[in-house]
Amino acid sequence: MIPSNFSYHKATSIKDAIALSQTHGEEAKYMSGGHSLLPMMKLRFASPEHIIDISKIDGLSYIKEEGDFLKLGALTTQSEMEYSPLIKQKYAIFSDAIKLTADPSVRNVGTIGGNIAHGDAANDQPALMLAMRATIIAEGLNGQKSIPIDEFFHGFYMTALEPSDILIEIQVPKAKNRSGGAYHKVERKVGDYATAGVAVHVELDDSGICQEIGIGLTNVSAVPMRLDRGEDI
Numbered sequence: 001m002i003p004s005n006f007s008y009h010k011a012t013s014i015k016d017a018i019a020l021s022q023t024h025g026e027e028a029k030y031m032s033g034g035h036s037l038l039p040m041m042k043l044r045f046a047s048p049e050h051i052i053d054i055s056k057i058d059g060l061s062y063i064k065e066e067g068d069f070l071k072l073g074a075l076t077t078q079s080e081m082e083y084s085p086l087i088k089q090k091y092a093i094f095s096d097a098i099k100l101t102a103d104p105s106v107r108n109v110g111t112i113g114g115n116i117a118h119g120d121a122a123n124d125q126p127a128l129m130l131a132m133r134a135t136i137i138a139e140g141l142n143g144q145k146s147i148p149i150d151e152f153f154h155g156f157y158m159t160a161l162e163p164s165d166i167l168i169e170i171q172v173p174k175a176k177n178r179s180g181g182a183y184h185k186v187e188r189k190v191g192d193y194a195t196a197g198v199a200v201h202v203e204l205d206d207s208g209i210c211q212e213i214g215i216g217l218t219n220v221s222a223v224p225m226r227l228d229r230g231e232d233i
Contacts (some may be wrong), residue, residue: 137170178205
């Protein structure tokens, strides 16, 4: 199938995108890479009347450590993360997930922000964000706000983002010397959505004793889910 008719708008800045969203209201939908939204539109699971393309907004694609955080710009593509020396060296859990995500043609365009903002429990990245206790930075009508990842996912394709909010950055606590993680998923075929998946991030003290652990689950609930009882144990 092909999507139902819609009007296309290309935003040149965050303010421009927010203004367009305000103008067109609930019938408008932001799009960055489009690799989550467009398949839903083709299947008529989503039929927005207005698409606001934010993919070319400057300044939202970066991977950097700053202060106590690894900061990921929302428009950073999966491929940019896949080949980032910083990610490979210190945050290998992302490499685990990205190499299992779809195929190179999707990873070249699909963005980290879009993957999370879509609110799909079957996407791979949300489980990582839960395991690593990320914070989501969004910008909307009233300026910027920080949303802890445990307060971000509200339901099936539902998040804490207000209709005009744009996810602009993901902040992950900077990797400690004795920390690491991994992601694994069961899938029907290579690059498919997970039948189920798990992300685990562990921090050890100098004696090798676990000080903190994060466990995020993929596609076992209507929302990306933290394994609270497992972490407590």
